[in-house]
Amino acid sequence: MLPGLLIGIGLAAGGWFIGNGFYRARAQRYVTVKGLVERDVRADLALWSISYTAAGADLNAANDQLVQDQKTVSAFAQAHGFAPGEIAVQPTTVTDTYANAAQNSRPDADQRYVVKGGLQIRSIKVDRVSQASQDTGDLIKQGVALGENYPQAPQYFFTQLNAIRPAMLAAATLSARGVATQFAADSHSRLGPIRRANQGVFQITGRDASGDNANGDDQSSIDKKVRLVSTVDYYLID
Numbered sequence: 001m002l003p004g005l006l007i008g009i010g011l012a013a014g015g016w017f018i019g020n021g022f023y024r025a026r027a028q029r030y031v032t033v034k035g036l037v038e039r040d041v042r043a044d045l046a047l048w049s050i051s052y053t054a055a056g057a058d059l060n061a062a063n064d065q066l067v068q069d070q071k072t073v074s075a076f077a078q079a080h081g082f083a084p085g086e087i088a089v090q091p092t093t094v095t096d097t098y099a100n101a102a103q104n105s106r107p108d109a110d111q112r113y114v115v116k117g118g119l120q121i122r123s124i125k126v127d128r129v130s131q132a133s134q135d136t137g138d139l140i141k142q143g144v145a146l147g148e149n150y151p152q153a154p155q156y157f158f159t160q161l162n163a164i165r166p167a168m169l170a171a172a173t174l175s176a177r178g179v180a181t182q183f184a185a186d187s188h189s190r191l192g193p194i195r196r197a198n199q200g201v202f203q204i205t206g207r208d209a210s211g212d213n214a215n216g217d218d219q220s221s222i223d224k225k226v227r228l229v230s231t232v233d234y235y236l237i238d
Contacts, residue, residue, distance in 0.1 A: 029236040030195045031183050035176030036229050037168050040207060043156035043222045046129035049090065050077075050136070051118035051147025057109040059094065066092065066115045069144045073119050076139055080132040082121055090118035116147060121154075126222055129154045155219040158204055164226065169199060172230040180234040192235030200230040 050073050054065035070089065077087050095114040097107050106112075123129055133154050139146060177191075184191040205225050206218030217224070 029189075030192075030233045031180055031236055032231065032233050033176045033179040033183065034229050034231050035172040035174065035179070036227075037171040037175055038228075039164060039168060039226045041158050041160075041164070041204075041224050041226055043126050043158050043224060044124055045157045045159050046121070046123055046126045046154050047157070048121045048129050048133060048154035049118055049152055050121070050139075051090070051116060051149060051152065052139075053114060053116050053145050053147050055111045055114045057112050059113045059115075062113045062115045063092075063094075066117050070117055070119065072142050072144050073139060076135075077119065077121055077132070080135070081125065081128050082123055082132075086121055086123045086125075088120045088122065090120055092117045118147065126156055129156075130222060153220045156222045156224075157217075157219065158224050158226070161202060161204070161226065165202070168202070168226065168228050169230070172200070172228050173197070173232065176230055176232040177234070180232070184234075184236055187236065189236040189238055192237045195233035195235050197233070198231040200228055203227045 052066070052069045052073060054062045054069060056062035056065070074087060078084070093116045095116075096112065097114060098112050101107075121129060121132075136146065136150070181191050203226070204217045205227065206221040207223035207225050209218065209225060
């Protein structure tokens with residue numbers, strides 16, 4: 001009788017473990033959903049570089065012209081409401097076009113020395129930067145030869161991401177839960193706790209960018225959009 005009793009106990013235990021395994025497998029069902037949230041923001045920092053060039057047969061004369069251009073551009077910036085602390089002088093560079101040019105390919109003598117300089121405006125007055133960038137024709141009228149990158153558009157940045165991060169994370173999680181709840185209802189299940197969550201990456205784009213194919217931050221745009229897609233796994237309960 002003892003061998004038969006042991007076999008019976010073994011079969012019962014095996015049935016319990018198999019049944020419990022099926023139960024746990026069913027309890028481990030989950031659904032993966034994404035929560036999307038977007039927020040329109042406005043840039044709060046602007047960087048704008050204004051470059052200018054002078055050329056001549058005499059290096060000192062070309063440099064004197066560049067110094068005068070620097071004063072003109074600085075006065076232009078201050079006239080648009082920028083303080084001296086928001087204006088930084090960029091390094092001056094000099095190119096002797098005769099240095100590496102063949103005799104028959106040299107430019108005219110009055111273009112031998114090319115001297116380049118610039119100013120950079122760094123300011124939170126983004127609207128003033130935008131307006132000033134549209135008025136650079138005034139510099140040309142004053143004889144400033146703007147650099148080869150003219151017109152160089154200002155770059156605008158949004159620096160307050162940390163201030164809106166918690167609220168956007170909460171909104172993305174709420175969005176994901178709404179999708180998961182609907183899925184659970186459609187599958188005749190109940191939504192369980194979170195199994196795993198991935199915050200996702202905050203993406204800053206131009207205001208009019210859309211979808212997953214949007215490019216990165218459009219630094220020429222003052223108006224921007226912050227986008228977050230979070231991924232969340234929820235357990236499903238029968």
